[in-house]
Amino acid sequence: MLGGKLFADAGGDVIQIEPPGGSASRIPPYYKNIQDPEKSLFWFVYNTNKRGITLNLQKPEGRELLKKLAAKADIILESSVAGYMDSIKLGYSDICKIKPDIIYASISPFGQTGPKSHFLASDLTSVASSGFLNACGDPDRAPVWIGFPQSGQYAGAEAAIGAMTAYWHRLNTGEGQFVDVSMQESNMSANMNTLQMWDVNKVEFNRVGAVSYVAATNVKQPIYFKCQDGFVMILALGGNPPYVPSSTKLVQWMEEEGMAPDWLKNLNWEVDYNAAVLKQELADKVGKAIEAFTLTKTKTQLYNEGAFERQILIAGVSNTKDITEDIQLKSRNFWTTITHPELGADVPYCGPFAPFSESPIEFKRRAPLIGEHNQEIYIGELGLTKADLTTLKDKGVI
């Protein structure tokens, strides 16, 4: 759905197809917590600017209708179990027969072919397969994921980039093609440098938790600190720039507020707090002194004054409320609203994924209701009659 949203936001005419009764993706959370498939916030977010129809692909009539739609489409995006679309004769080779230059993008856990192509995955197991899960969490407990599913979003974005790449090729050559997206691969680049650490130096990176970990000495330097209303990260490290000047400025700030003990004022960040010689005892002592200071302030105070006025390497651990109130996002007019007439409300949304100067993204319509554009598309664009629609409805096709 995210892949289609990118096209829809960028101006494409995207039709979201769901089974009669509504998609399984109309999941919680719900608008005002009212459990109703028409109020799924998950659905709202990923289907902006799309039209929507219902269609039952398990019925032969449904499959015929999909072919009619495909004949008019540039791109098909789908994420069913690998091989399923082929099994119902709606796979890439089937669609090619009626639309030879179609671009057909499939998202699956491991790709369409290969030894694991038949494996099932959830978002969590997908992060495990990418190696990224292994890098996250406290060492004394199980690895942890990012609490809101990310893998499917990475894969959706990949499908959009892949389809767009194929589209460019079609503009050049007239040729369509198949786009085979792997969720496992999609989450893999987030490993940053851990795969290369193994491949190049045979160093196996494992999760270290909320610290800066010095592999050579096994010392864990605290960089997350409790404050009045949550946590902040301060890269209170030494050795070289940009850390030394930042840490020095932090101590100055603490001193101004009478919270820097003498030993801390005298600490040489370049020499004494250098990772090569640093002992755990000193790291813990410094961490405690900093936390005593951060506990006197809020996230916003620490971030606004620390990062901007004092040039300290600091970031608040923001929650969704902090993000909502963030002054930078407000000042760039990031947020938008979309009218949902049936809710009688303008619902707040994240703004564009990127600001285009010449072709800015506009949010022209909210996500479609179940079958909202059935008439418009089946009658208006595929040439069916009202009577046809009634028959199809009775047969459970739409």
Next chain:
Amino acid sequence: MSNQPFEGIKIAEFAWVVVGPSTSRYLADSGATVVKIESHKRMDTNRINGPFVNGIPTPDGSMFFGKHNPNKYSVSIDLRHPKGKEIAWRLIKWADIVTEAFSPGTMEKLGFGYEDVKKVRPDIIYFSSSMQGRGGPHSSYAGYGQNAVNFCGLTEITGWPDRLPSPPYGACSDYISCRFSAFALLSALAYRRRTGKGQYIDQSQFESTIQFMAVPIMDYQVNGKIMNRNGNRLPTAAPHGVFPSQGDDRWVAISVMDETQWHQFCRVIGNPALATEQKYATLAQRKKNEDELEKLVAGWTVRHTAAEVEQLLQSAGIPANCVEKPSDIYQDPQIEHRHYFTPLQHPFMGQQKYEAQECFLLSKTPRLLDRPSPCLGEHNEYVFKEFLKMTDDEIADCIVAGAITTEFTEKMTSSF
């Protein structure tokens, strides 16, 4: 050369570190020509981030830099030198796309801001990427993805409810941002093809990254609910977690997503009666007794290897996967099958395996890595002669004048 989609598309890359270089890699892996513009005074700072071949920090020995830059050319010119500026202008005129990721305002000071470039090349696609975008009180925020994962809300929701948050490793905000910017560049190319118009894209990595948090953000904005961290649990499934298995720090992820899978799961662990036991018979009951349920699951998984659990559950139609470690990834038969890694011979590092950037296979024009990441300034002669049609004398003059850099002035230190 094969017939790749973006053959003929030219990118002048002033961008560095992760977001910009990852963005242009999407195009480079499908045939675009990307020239990285660096200098010995100001090289891509990822060159000083490890891992390094043989463990020795040198600008041409980092595979962290390597990961983001295969298929590209590197030139070394001093952007503050008048003749260096001239060469930069020639590259900008040569290019379809300019990318940069300096602190906001730097390119403008150097004379290469969008407004300057637009005068010369009205149809240029100009991409700037910074932590928080241009304009606004926090525009100057300097930092890396390690900072951004925090203010983007990812850290807060990662970890255990009874503990400090556990930041997601590294800089995943960078790897989220580059997906949006790659799609943005491709959209801008398509728009230019249709209208002849270029444009400016001023990416705030903050704004791109929180797209992946859009649902919890909306949940706060319409329902007032602040999302917190909750280990590996999911409100709509149980059991759903990461469980210990035999071996040293070996784990397996399991997701029982519906009632059919729950019944199958109980059968696989040899306790079919559990499925209908009152405490666990419905999702609501399993959520209520989740602590106990997870102990029970762990009691089963710990008697097996992660691979056994994965096999047993996958055969029964339940999503399960070993928590793969970096060493496992290089032996994963699926990764091998799709040729996710491409071995390439690097002039300094020897043979190295390069990761794909595109996580998709195109059936007619598959992703193609055919050149390793460049050494600093490796392609000065090639780029200046072939792309800019400079003469040997012109190049020699620029080297003598210091506009084309060839040597370091200070010793390099590595940050990690």
